[in-house]
Amino acid sequence: MPAPVAAEPIEHTSAVPLEKPDALCCAPAPGQGSLLAAEAETLALRFKALADPNRLRILSIVSSSPEAETCVCDLSEPLNLGQPTVSHHLKILVDAGLLNRDKRGVWAYYSLVPGALDTLAATMAPRV
């Protein structure tokens, strides 16, 4: 837990495909000294992926499964959701960079992206 976060506003780390935060040279002077609008937008996308109880449970199930990977069929039942809905949520989590998708044969196995949640968590407590 190095927690290399500076006292400055959040610096995005890698580990997940992110838009490069450079190229904000001539921003129309929004609230400076704080999160820029573009950064906030990107961050909000991640948190939006966590802002649904079923997606949180998906992450929990995936992370606590024996092999740390789960297929869609293992999720539909405990969540009490239809298969298309589960697939939809999984896509959102993959797009947010939180889950990996590994299709082997007919089955698709999902696993946590290592460090993705920690990186997100680090942006929440920059000045511990």
Next chain:
Amino acid sequence: MPAPVAAEPIEHTSAVPLEKPDALCCAPAPGQGSLLAAEAETLALRFKALADPNRLRILSIVSSSPEAETCVCDLSEPLNLGQPTVSHHLKILVDAGLLNRDKRGVWAYYSLVPGALDTLAATMAPRV
């Protein structure tokens, strides 16, 4: 339905366990060994508060302000939002237990709830 959830400041000091808690005697067989539906609902409410770029910027501005507290009038301008909208976002953040509201005279000063973000972050990376 109105569903006025946060009638009370959620303190929730302990990190939400990703394991099975207690008292699941008669639950309709949810996913075992994972987040229960009720826990997921509560957690999702918090993340929902963070799932908006303007609310993230509010938190950033408040935390980086000199006195670590800000009044509504200081937020409306940098966010380019109307006063009712800012007030709306602030209410969501207060209800989520992330901001404190301190009304002194005509002005209302908002400040971070100490440890609230850290607690939330801890639920994302329980193995710190």
Next chain:
DNA sequence: TTGATATATCGATGGTTGTCAATCTCCCGA
């Protein structure tokens, strides 16, 4: 090839949310 199965995608729908204009409440100074 054909059939079966697992998953993804599409279209529709009801509920939720962010925003604003208008209004209300409350506190303070004159």
Next chain:
DNA sequence: TCGGGAGATTGACAACCATCGATATATCAA
């Protein structure tokens, strides 16, 4: 006591989202 200003609340509206049924795609087995 009254008036002005800060902030909260209300109502309305458009955009978004979670969910489902139906369908498409892909892979394996016979």
